[in-house]
Amino acid sequence: xxxxxxVDYRILELLMDDARRSYRDIAEEVxxxxxxxxxxxxxxxxxxxxxxxxxxxxxxxxxxxxxxLVDLAVQPGSEATxxxxxxxxxxxxxxxxxxxAAVVFVAHANERxxxxxxxxxxGDERVREYxxxxxxxxxxxxxxxxxxxxxxxxVCGKSVEGSxxxxxxxxxxxxxxxxxxxxxxxxxxxALQQAASE
Amino acid sequence: xxxxxxVDYRILELLMDDARRSYRDIAEEVxxxxxxxxxxxxxxxxxxxxxxxxxxxxxxxxxxxxxxLVDLAVQPGSEATxxxxxxxxxxxxxxxxxxxAAVVFVAHANERxxxxxxxxxxGDERVREYxxxxxxxxxxxxxxxxxxxxxxxxVCGKSVEGSxxxxxxxxxxxxxxxxxxxxxxxxxxxALQQAASE
DNA sequence: GATGAAATTAGTTCAAG
DNA sequence: CTTGAACTAATTTCATC
Numbered sequence: 001x002x003x004x005x006x007v008d009y010r011i012l013e014l015l016m017d018d019a020r021r022s023y024r025d026i027a028e029e030v031x032x033x034x035x036x037x038x039x040x041x042x043x044x045x046x047x048x049x050x051x052x053x054x055x056x057x058x059x060x061x062x063x064x065x066x067x068x069l070v071d072l073a074v075q076p077g078s079e080a081t082x083x084x085x086x087x088x089x090x091x092x093x094x095x096x097x098x099x100x101a102a103v104v105f106v107a108h109a110n111e112r113x114x115x116x117x118x119x120x121x122x123g124d125e126r127v128r129e130y131x132x133x134x135x136x137x138x139x140x141x142x143x144x145x146x147x148x149x150x151x152x153x154x155v156c157g158k159s160v161e162g163s164x165x166x167x168x169x170x171x172x173x174x175x176x177x178x179x180x181x182x183x184x185x186x187x188x189x190x191a192l193q194q195a196a197s198e
Numbered sequence: 199x200x201x202x203x204x205v206d207y208r209i210l211e212l213l214m215d216d217a218r219r220s221y222r223d224i225a226e227e228v229x230x231x232x233x234x235x236x237x238x239x240x241x242x243x244x245x246x247x248x249x250x251x252x253x254x255x256x257x258x259x260x261x262x263x264x265x266x267l268v269d270l271a272v273q274p275g276s277e278a279t280x281x282x283x284x285x286x287x288x289x290x291x292x293x294x295x296x297x298x299a300a301v302v303f304v305a306h307a308n309e310r311x312x313x314x315x316x317x318x319x320x321g322d323e324r325v326r327e328y329x330x331x332x333x334x335x336x337x338x339x340x341x342x343x344x345x346x347x348x349x350x351x352x353v354c355g356k357s358v359e360g361s362x363x364x365x366x367x368x369x370x371x372x373x374x375x376x377x378x379x380x381x382x383x384x385x386x387x388x389a390l391q392q393a394a395s396e
Numbered sequence: 397g398a399t400g401a402a403a404t405t406a407g408t409t410c411a412a413g
Numbered sequence: 414c415t416t417g418a419a420c421t422a423a424t425t426t427c428a429t430c
Contacts, residue, residue, distance in 0.1 A: 004260070012253065012255060015252075015253045016252050016253045016255070017250070017252070018250065018251055018252075019217040019218060019250075019251035019252050019253050020217060020218060020251045022422080022423055022424085023423070023424065024422085024423065024424090032398075032399090033398070033399050033400080034399095034423080034424070034425090035398080035399065035400090035424085035425070035426085035427095036397075036398055036399075038424065038425070039397085039398090039425095047259070048256050048259055049255060049256055049259050049260065050253055050254070050255060050256075051253075051254040051255060051256045052215070052216065052217075052253075052254045053216055053217035053218045053251070053252075053253060053254075054213075054214050054215070054216075054217050054251075054252060054253070054254050054340055055210065055213045055214045055217050055248055055249075055250075055251060055252070055340075056248075056249040056250045056251075056252050057210060057214070057247060057248060057249060057340075057342065058246050058247055058248075058249050061245070061246055061247050062202070062247065062342075062343075064342075064343040065343045067343075069294055069296055069302060071269075079334075079335075080335075083335055083337065087337045087339065090341075092339070093338065093339055093340060093341050094292075094336075094337070094338045094339075095336065095337045095338070096267055096304065096333055096335075096336050097333065097334050097335040097336065098267055098331040098332060098333050098334060099331065099332040099333075099334050100331060100332075102331065104267060104302070106294065108341070108343045133296040133297065133298060133300060134296060134297040134298075135294055135295065135296050135297075136277075136295050136296060136297050137277075137278075137281055137293075137294075137295040138292075138293065138294050138295065139281060139285040139292075139293045140291065140292050140293075141285050141286075141290065141291060141292075142252050142253060142254070142255065142291070143288060143291070144255070144260075220405080220406055220407085221406075221407065221408095222405085222406065222407085230414095230415075230416090231415070231416050231417080232406080232407070232408085232416095233407085233408070233409080233410095233415080233416070233417090234414075234415060234416075236407065236408065237408095237414090237415095
């Protein structure tokens with residue numbers, strides 16, 4: 001089974017609004033039974049559409065250390081590893097990679113601590129240039145767009161609706177549109193495993 | 199009662215990581231009983247530290263427009279309203295304001311749709327300059343800062359620790375540090391109500 | 397895919413320290 | 414502020430459609 005239908009969509013909306021809402025409530029809202037809701041939520045999580053259940057905290061109410069926004073120009077080709085290393089750094093919260101070899105990230109640190117973070121975590125070879133700005137405010141509005149309706153094939157981007165291929169690799173399941181894309185992703189995964197074990 | 203202690207802090211961290219984690223689990227982690235956890239979560243919600251329980255959805259799995267990162271230089275003084283208006287825009291997901299009159303946001307839109315968004319939502323008066331970059335990858339690990347320990351007065355910003363003033367206005371409770379700040383916020387609220395009803 | 401009933405777990409209330 | 418115990422409610426399992 002694959003693709004998101006109206007029921008899934010509505011479940012996502014309801015959980016976005018209150019992630020602790022009971023499955024009974026949701027079941028009533030969407031006209032299904034609690035076990036069905038439970039099962040769908042599980043599937044949505046497995047497929048990766050639901051990344052996590054989380055909390056939205058009003059940081060303006062808390063006395064916090066400074067938050068900075070860092071704009072980073074990296075050595076072309078090193079974007080992927082930079083994103084990976086930054087994500088693992090404890091002070092770093094949000095990492096955004098753009099197509100022009102830039103990586104923007106939000107971290108909880110002093111402006112001057114960033115230098116240390118960059119040289120220690122990334123090393124000078126991968127960083128070309130950077131700019132640090134103090135963050136004064138942040139907002140996040142989780143929302144689904146109206147058009148948001150189908151899952152797309154992780155390989156080719158086509159809609160996955162109707163097909164029934166999924167590939168379990170490591171601890172994740174990937175939805176694909178056809179068997180050709182399925183073997184494509186399997187090959188990629190194997191190559192990565194190979195590389196990692198050498 | 200007021201102020202956030204280590205136990206509250208740890209509860210927030212645990213819920214951020216998994217907002218559906220059971221209060222029993224949390225109770226065990228923090229060395230308290232389930233009713234205590236339940237009560238503290240309720241208090242944190244009332245006081246406004248917890249804004250909502252929500253879901254983090256992987257939008258890149260869903261068929262929708264590309265994701266862009268927009269760097270905006272705004273007219274000094276208009277930062278607050280710009281943040282507000284952007285937050286309300288449906289395509290905009292994450293807004294970050296920096297201290298140098300810059301606003302950076304992540305939106306789901308075509309690069310060229312951003313122009314429309316900016317001129318329609320913000321108007322030319324508030325936007326000085328902008329730059330749009332296509333996002334290719336993003337990670338987000340919400341986190342609280344280590345120092346996060348006290349609630350601050352919503353009026354004057356001083357720590358509210360030790361005092362015991364709170365003001366119920368509308369459907370929210372505001373924590374303040376003293377009776378003077380309490381009447382300050384009441385006045386503001388009344389003025390707003392007045393304005394809204396006219 | 398979906399469900400009702402049963403079994404298991406979770407959450408809340410409350411009297412008491 | 415906290416808790417254990419009792420009670421109420423939610424979730425999962427599973428046999429069945």
